[in-house]
Amino acid sequence: MPKLPKAELNKHRNHLLALLQRLGMKIEHMEDSVLRGDSETSADEVDEFGSDSYHQEFQVGLIENEDEIRQQVTEALQRVADGSFGSCDACDDPIPARRLDALPYARYCVGCQEKSESGDLSED
DSSP: OOOOOHHHHHHHHHHHHHHHHHHHHHHHHHHHHHHHTOOOOOHHHHHHHSSHHHHHHHHHHHHHHHHHHHHHHHHHHHHHHHTOTTBOTTTOOBOOHHHHHHOTTOOSOHHHHHHHHHTOOOOO
């Protein structure tokens, strides 16, 4: 698989680093909010969902999702460092530039991503 040009690789590295920084700040803010018990839940929402515990559970779910993305970004930065960034982890084909622009931490090409989501992907 041909490697990405250095300028393209640097663009993705910088995007990933900026994303990692934003995620870290966002997760820290959400964690602080949950730990302090802050709730921006209105009285109507409390009536609708039954209690503030729904809001807290929802926040914890968001934190877990953001943390998963942070892990994927960290793994993408490792792929940049080891020279494998831009190629599919499953089939080793190039990941299209448009996909990397939209989702810079993508591990798979579109076809392999679809297989992964349907449970049909077997990485060699």
